[in-house]
Amino acid sequence: MTPAARTRTAIELLDAILASQAGADTVIANGFKARRYAGSKDRRAVRELIYRAIRRFGDPPASGRAAMAALADADDVLAATFDGSAYGPAALLPDEPRATGGVMPAWLAARLPDEASLDRAPLDLRVNRLKATRDEVSPLFPDATPVGSDGLRLTDPINVEASDAYRDGRIEVQDFGSQLIVEACAAAPATIVVDLCAGAGGKTLALAAAMRNEGRLIACDTARDRLRRLEPRAQRAGAECEVRLLDGGREAEQLADLEGLADVVLIDAPCSGTGTLRRNPEARWRLTPERVEALVVLQRHVIDLALPLVKPGGALVYAVCSQLREEGAAQVEALLAREAGWSAAPLPFGTADGPGIRLSPQRDGTDGFFVARLIKAC
Numbered sequence: 001m002t003p004a005a006r007t008r009t010a011i012e013l014l015d016a017i018l019a020s021q022a023g024a025d026t027v028i029a030n031g032f033k034a035r036r037y038a039g040s041k042d043r044r045a046v047r048e049l050i051y052r053a054i055r056r057f058g059d060p061p062a063s064g065r066a067a068m069a070a071l072a073d074a075d076d077v078l079a080a081t082f083d084g085s086a087y088g089p090a091a092l093l094p095d096e097p098r099a100t101g102g103v104m105p106a107w108l109a110a111r112l113p114d115e116a117s118l119d120r121a122p123l124d125l126r127v128n129r130l131k132a133t134r135d136e137v138s139p140l141f142p143d144a145t146p147v148g149s150d151g152l153r154l155t156d157p158i159n160v161e162a163s164d165a166y167r168d169g170r171i172e173v174q175d176f177g178s179q180l181i182v183e184a185c186a187a188a189p190a191t192i193v194v195d196l197c198a199g200a201g202g203k204t205l206a207l208a209a210a211m212r213n214e215g216r217l218i219a220c221d222t223a224r225d226r227l228r229r230l231e232p233r234a235q236r237a238g239a240e241c242e243v244r245l246l247d248g249g250r251e252a253e254q255l256a257d258l259e260g261l262a263d264v265v266l267i268d269a270p271c272s273g274t275g276t277l278r279r280n281p282e283a284r285w286r287l288t289p290e291r292v293e294a295l296v297v298l299q300r301h302v303i304d305l306a307l308p309l310v311k312p313g314g315a316l317v318y319a320v321c322s323q324l325r326e327e328g329a330a331q332v333e334a335l336l337a338r339e340a341g342w343s344a345a346p347l348p349f350g351t352a353d354g355p356g357i358r359l360s361p362q363r364d365g366t367d368g369f370f371v372a373r374l375i376k377a378c
């Protein structure tokens with residue numbers, strides 16, 4: 001592809017990203033399926049252009065062309081690709097629309113405790129203790145540094161999924177912050193653990209390893225497609241868990257048999273994802289204050305489902321990959337104010353934030369999370 005054709009493709013794929021609810025990576029991958037003529041260098045160059053535009057503009061630009069035109073105004077090499085050639089974009093006009101604004105939407109910037117990081121995230125692996133030790137696995141990744149008890153961190157991305165260690169379940173890809181959330185659960189063998197918002201099971205697999213597959217681990221979610229992805233992952237990891245699909249609105253009924261039984265309930269709540277913007281920077285284009293409000297209501301609903309499941313003396317771990325106080329500390333403060341018999345327990349990592357802690361890309365090198373561990377009185 002010529003440089004002009006790459007710019008035009010980036011514009012087209014940016015338009016597709018703006019029109020989609022799917023993540024940018026998925027849209028780009030689908031876009032290249034329909035452009036088989038693009039070689040690997042072309043794909044890399046187009047991807048870089050797309051992410052440059054996504055990282056640069058906090059508000060969704062009016063179009064892919066408006067975003068690339070604004071980048072071109074400050075980049076002569078890029079500007080030269082607007083050459084009107086057969087596969088390139090039409091020549092730039094001085095008065096055509098340009099994307100404007102900062103790297104964060106103003107409403108979001110005003111609510112974030114730190115400047116959100118859009119720097120590239122490292123690649124964290126978790127060694128699956130059900131199948132291997134870190135000492136056995138780390139020679140396979142000589143560039144990795146150990147993090148925490150089971151983690152390995154790679155700063156340069158590699159295709160982990162092609163490795164034997166991934167295929168046979170000795171390692172998982174998991175941000176170190178997510179690994180710490182599982183540590184906050186302190187899930188022990190021969191106990192009952194409910195992963196209430198299990199999704200595709202990232203944390204379920206780590207919980208199974210912490211429990212050494214002994215006891216009961218119940219992975220619940222309202223999303224059938226996500227739970228479906230959990231099953232092959234659990235098989236690969238040799239992780240044992242019961243999977244329970246919940247119907248939105250009927251969850252309490254479907255969880256009634258677990259009332260007062262759980263040693264630990266993990267709520268990895270649906271949230272704005274403002275803690276993972278370095279991985280999905282385009283997610284801020286889809287986020288609105290109204291969406292955050294709706295998520296706060298949903299989080300409260302999920303908390304209310306979880307509370308009765310915990311046995312006296314048991315723990316509730318509440319986590320969100322959000323940097324917004326209303327989804328994190330404020331949500332747990334409200335819980336403690338309305339429910340008697342719960343107290344916050346300290347956590348040995350992160351920065352104190354009300355009844356819990358915050359993890360942040362800048363200070364902790366993890367995705368951004370709020371985590372609280374609450375104990376139910378005996």
Ligand SMILES: C[S@@+](CC[C@H](N)C(=O)[O-])C[C@H]1O[C@@H](n2cnc3c(N)ncnc32)[C@H](O)[C@@H]1O
Nearest residue numbers: 196197198199201202203221222223268269270
């Ligand atoms: C942050 S994601 C979970 C990620 C997952 N724990 C992991 O580690 O990969 C939040 C999940 O909450 C689920 N969810 C939303 N409403 C729910 C409800 N009422 N009950 C249970 N899960 C719900 C969503 O479907 C989504 O999978």
